[in-house]
Amino acid sequence: MLDIKLLREDPDTVRQGLKSRGADADVVDSVLEFDEIRRALLTKVEALKGDRNKVSKDIGAAKKRGEDTAAIQASVREMGEKISALDKQAQATTDDLNAVMLSIPNLPHETTPIGLDESANETIKQHGEPKQFDFKPLTHIEIGDNLKLFDFARAAKMTGAGFPLFMGVGAKLERALIQFMLDLHTTEHGYLEVSPPFLCNADAMTGTGQLPKMADDMYNLAEDGLYLIPTAEVPVTNIYREEIIDQELPVYLTAYTPCFRREAGAAGKMTRGLLRVHQFDKVEMVKYVDPAKSDAELESLLVNAEDVLQRLGLCYRVLSLCSGDISFAASKCYDIELWAPGQNDWLEVSSCSNFRDFQARRAGIRYRDENGKVRFVHTLNGSGVALPRLVVAILENGQQEDGSVVLPDVLVPYMGGLKKIVNSE
RNA sequence: GGAGGGAUGGCUGAGUGGACGAAAGCACUGGUCUUGAAAACCAGCGACGGGAGACUGUCCGUGGGUUCGAAUCCCACUCCCUCCGCCA
Numbered sequence: 001m002l003d004i005k006l007l008r009e010d011p012d013t014v015r016q017g018l019k020s021r022g023a024d025a026d027v028v029d030s031v032l033e034f035d036e037i038r039r040a041l042l043t044k045v046e047a048l049k050g051d052r053n054k055v056s057k058d059i060g061a062a063k064k065r066g067e068d069t070a071a072i073q074a075s076v077r078e079m080g081e082k083i084s085a086l087d088k089q090a091q092a093t094t095d096d097l098n099a100v101m102l103s104i105p106n107l108p109h110e111t112t113p114i115g116l117d118e119s120a121n122e123t124i125k126q127h128g129e130p131k132q133f134d135f136k137p138l139t140h141i142e143i144g145d146n147l148k149l150f151d152f153a154r155a156a157k158m159t160g161a162g163f164p165l166f167m168g169v170g171a172k173l174e175r176a177l178i179q180f181m182l183d184l185h186t187t188e189h190g191y192l193e194v195s196p197p198f199l200c201n202a203d204a205m206t207g208t209g210q211l212p213k214m215a216d217d218m219y220n221l222a223e224d225g226l227y228l229i230p231t232a233e234v235p236v237t238n239i240y241r242e243e244i245i246d247q248e249l250p251v252y253l254t255a256y257t258p259c260f261r262r263e264a265g266a267a268g269k270m271t272r273g274l275l276r277v278h279q280f281d282k283v284e285m286v287k288y289v290d291p292a293k294s295d296a297e298l299e300s301l302l303v304n305a306e307d308v309l310q311r312l313g314l315c316y317r318v319l320s321l322c323s324g325d326i327s328f329a330a331s332k333c334y335d336i337e338l339w340a341p342g343q344n345d346w347l348e349v350s351s352c353s354n355f356r357d358f359q360a361r362r363a364g365i366r367y368r369d370e371n372g373k374v375r376f377v378h379t380l381n382g383s384g385v386a387l388p389r390l391v392v393a394i395l396e397n398g399q400q401e402d403g404s405v406v407l408p409d410v411l412v413p414y415m416g417g418l419k420k421i422v423n424s425e
Numbered sequence: 426g427g428a429g430g431g432a433u434g435g436c437u438g439a440g441u442g443g444a445c446g447a448a449a450g451c452a453c454u455g456g457u458c459u460u461g462a463a464a465a466c467c468a469g470c471g472a473c474g475g476g477a478g479a480c481u482g483u484c485c486g487u488g489g490g491u492u493c494g495a496a497u498c499c500c501a502c503u504c505c506c507u508c509c510g511c512c513a
Contacts, residue, residue, distance in 0.1 A: 046476095046482040049483090050480095069493075073493040076493040
């Protein structure tokens with residue numbers, strides 16, 4: 001949520017920011033209108049309440065003296081009716097105002113490239129060179145079939161398309177990668193491991209910005225009022241919802257969770273195999289930081305995510321997403337894309353975002369600054385990293401002409417000493 | 426699932442219709458004292474909103490209700506604890 005003071009004091013900056021990301025700038029006018037009405041109602045009803053409080057106190061005193069207060073009580077009753085009518089109006093206006101405020105996306109950071117679609121994203125670095133093969137590289141689907149690493153057909157039988165079933169070494173590879181990444185972040189990058197619930201309520205989803213906008217993209221258990229998490233960002237960022245954090249910033253947390261996404265309307269493009277699935281595993285990093293330091297914290301978050309890929313020996317590039325391509329709650333976002341030879345394309349495996357105080361304001365996450373003043377923290381998160389496409393890259397980059405797959409060295413201990421996946425038949 | 430108990434400020438905890446935004450203690454901050462610290466003593470110390478300001482409103486788990494007036498009474502819900510049942 002944006003600071004309403006910014007909309008009052010500098011509406012043009014807000015309009016400009018919203019336009020730069022292709023969002024509706026007219027909401028600014030709705031907000032200002034509701035805000036003005038609301039404040040007028042508040043002033044009025046609060047004056048009345050002040051009067052009522054005074055008179056009620058007088059009644060109490062008069063009764064103690066044994067005086068008759070019937071007439072004055074009747075007049076206060078009338079005031080009460082006026083007050084409750086005005087209160088209802090004020091509440092309705094506040095609800096309207098909140099609904100609009102919650103639907104407004106974050107403003108792009110001053111360093112976020114301006115542009116309305118992905119063509120304006122900037123590639124800011126590339127690590128390694130796409131691997132050259134002297135045979136035609138297979139896709140992960142073919143490799144997985146040959147080596148019996150996953151079974152999409154049977155998964156579809158029990159659930160449906162887009163829910164992967166990993167088998168044997170494939171399942172173990174999934175587990176090994178999770179363990180490798182958590183170990184790296186907790187022992188070398190300074191993160192505390194947490195293991196959160198995989199379902200969250202609507203308040204939590206609103207806090208991080210999934211609701212109200214993304215309601216259609218989430219699996220919803222209506223009977224229980226719960227949603228399956230689309231990312232660990234939701235439970236982990238909501239750990240401190242409606243709190244004043246009483247430990248020293250920054251707080252670094254990392255978590256493995258499965259992620260569930262309906263990917264509504266995404267059918268058709270990039271949906272084969274593991275490229276786009278409804279359930280996937282991910283290791284996530286979340287930071288709560290001092291607002292003055294969030295720019296630097298985003299850079300180090302990116303470095304932490306890159307470290308995973310460098311140790312796995314993979315070729316990747318980093319994009320700075322433009323204003324039209326960053327997510328609803330983000331102010332600045334880096335995407336990391338892995339090179340996948342079988343796809344002959346780059347695959348997004350990580351988004352590292354700075355939300356500044358956008359989520360903190362929605363979720364009421366605050367801290368005390370050096371003067372003891374309560375302020376909103378800045379929140380950040382980054383995938384560190386998402387599993388299915390990482391598996392795709394490892395399989396497609398590690399494949400040999402004989403159909404086997406050589407695993408990255410760092411994974412060997414996590415694979416029980418296995419260096420190469422071969423067909424066991 | 427059943428029975429009972431509970432939810433009050435950073436923490437512990439008092440308060441059962443009126444002077445209570447809330448006793449007391451702890452913690453914290455400032456001061457006195459001290460070479461310094463501790464102790465003692467004094468003072469301060471919730472959040473959020475409206476108003477240029479004086480000032481003012483809201484908040485005692487959440488939402489409704491009763492009342493001139495609700496932390497306090499009534500209803501519903503949520504969460505926590507204890508016991509019983511069930512269960513990985």
